[in-house]
Amino acid sequence: MNIRSTVLGALCAVSMAFAGAAAMAQKAGGTLVYIVQPEPPSLASFLSTSGPIGLVAPKIYEGLLDYDTDLNIVPALAESYTVSEDGKTVTFNLQQGVHWHDGEPFTSADVQFTVMEILSKVHPRGPNSFREVVSIDTPDEHTAVFNLANPAPYMLRALSAYESPMVPKHLLEGQDPRNSDLATNPVGTGPFKFVEWQKGQYIRLDKNEDYWKEGLPYLDRVVGRFIPDASTRTAAMENEEVMYGAFGAIPNIDAVRLRDTDGFNVTTDGYAMINPMALIEFNTTKPPFDNPALRRAVTVALDREFLIENIWFGYGKPATSALSSNFAATGLYAGAMPNYAPNAQSEQAIAILDEAGIAPDADGVRASVTLDLIPYGEDWRRAGEYMKQALSEIGIKVELRYEDVPTWLKRIYADYDFDMNVNYFYQLPDPVLGVHRHYGTDQIRQGTHFVNSSQYSNPDLDALLVAGAQEADATKRQEIYAEIQKILANDLPVANLFEMEFLTVYNEKLKDHATSALGSYGSFAEAWIDD
């Protein structure tokens, strides 16, 4: 087998040298109390990608690989990997001497079991990430060979502790993973061990004394606290009762104030892997948005920079295409597309409507629509109020609707009873993982959340999506995605609004908390407190 190898040994050595240089200053010990909001339903990260689970579980479980802040692949449970020339065989060499928190050794059998029996079957995104995996061979305890039906370049981007946690075979085998005790009593290989979960109060994790990475973690204990009220979360941060809050746990309005206060700081690092995008989903199957001209007019009439500056306090970047500009790193982003101006172009929007024959009635109304808003906070409501006003200028009369989460989910994804819906999606580190689900005909899955609710179906695009997923050659893949972005900028079943920048607010005593691209979905293994 001719091997195009990507051995990580060298990288590993470099990162260890770094660790060595910085180790002088690091202090061991202490408890990190951080905000987990809302309280997670369980800690079963192998069953759910729910945000609050991601804030806790990756401290306990680990993935095969990790990703540094520049999105480079770095070793985790796999110390290195090789990809065969045809892209259909991926071999992982596992770390030696790794143990589960209950003392059992971690082996290639755990990898095989996790991917084939758990992630491919019950994980929300696993069946997609591992769809080309036919089988996994385990020639010895420390080697796992993935046999693929087709090349799957995106798979190597989906192996983090958050996305694909390795779970213990000996505790899950022969059981229904959905009813497992592991959901509330997790056992992983990570730097922290689960101790207790007081419902309504906190989850406590203690240092794993036998962690396989020498000298880590620095912290003795990590406690995730649940504080329902946003103002109280801010007060708790100011009072130093908590030291870290990610994913907007501290609202932007307070975050910018704390940013300018001594002792606190704010970062947008640590969200590159999830790549969040704010957007509008249009219902393309019924009037008025079955007409692409109206969809184009809406996206042209909205002022993306206004939204970012006035509602999100400057944190965000105007969207310019179906793909986030973060995909420039992998070459898949094809530059700014038409119909994606950063500022409102009302005249152009009106011209589009006139040309399409969508004329105003006696009151100047060209179309009346309902705008649903994602019920995840006040910011979205304000965004809706802005849109209502902006769209009225081009003769689109908007009625806002704000419902609670279950009602909203049912309306958009089960009943398709909507005109346009403001939402945000994670585009994830590869379009196959996070973007395809919006647009493919096979993603019109009634009752499944966060897929193609626009019910957009375009055979040409479907063919391109399949080709993009299986293309191993980087240049050809780039061309395919450029074509996809052109089609989508014209059809606009979904209009991207802006690339979101979530804020992590932290106490400056807390150091090295964002050492990977996963940020708060990472492990805190290298975090330490300087007091």
Place this chain on the structure above:
Amino acid sequence: MSHFARRMRYVIKRLVQAIPIVLAIVILNFFLLQLAEGDAVDVLAGEAGSATPEYMAELRAKFGLDQPLIVQLGVYLKNVVLLDLGYSFRHEMPVSELIFDRMLATLLLMVSTILLAVGFGIVLGLVAAISLNTWRDTAISIFALITYATPLFWVGLMLIVVFSLNLGWFPTSGMENFAMFYEGWDRVVDIAHHLVLPTITLSLFYLALYTRLMRASMLEQAGQDYVTTARAKGVTENRIMFVHVLRNALLPVVTMAGVQVGALIGGSVIVESVFAWPGLGMLAFEALFSRDLNLLLGIFLLSAVLVVAVNLVVDLIYSTLDPRIEVS
């Protein structure tokens, strides 16, 4: 029949009467909750990011949500009769266990609030009534009006700003210090320390109510014939006020306190949320948004039982305060 036996009979009779009331409440709540769109499976799947329709159907079957409504109600009622409140699929725990865990926190907050509000309310009302139309009366009335009219969450946040952030006297939130995990006596002190701000916040609102009620009640009683009689008999003013009038004036206050125990559970949602106090109010609030109906019904049932029980106790206290009110 002895006094005690009569009382026991009365208590038993009241308890038996309560059964159909509680059952009716359960059934009403059950149907009321069905009016909400979406179910627990929608929420779980929504949070998970994605789920196949087969998986969601499987979950619905597991939760019993695929059964006809009337069957679901039957199963629930049968379980309630057997004192089984069912299972919360969201928390993956029996409902009774969840409620019991949170019950202590709620009781702690509720009891300290009632004591503080009723205690201070009575004192302030008494002072206002005795010093009718003086500056003291006016000051107390204004204070009561302001605290009554101020939204709870705002009071809570202001107390946090002043006493936690500026003065540093109390922690902002939570029931314990999670960095320390105190044990034994230290833990009691720690919890008491955390209890202060939420109790004051929740008390202020009710305090106003009891103050005004007590003042009005005192004034009303002071004009009664028996007061004139007592005065004619040469009883001192102090004795008239503190023995004769006070005792009668307390009746409406005690009634009110009884009625408000139920409201306290509801009113504490805001305070629990602001102070991250892990009580039943928050649990109910979250259960509603996650459509965890078993849990919600359990909490409703418990509040219903609590209100019935407290009102019974209030009736018993009545007869002690005023022996003319016979329990029969």
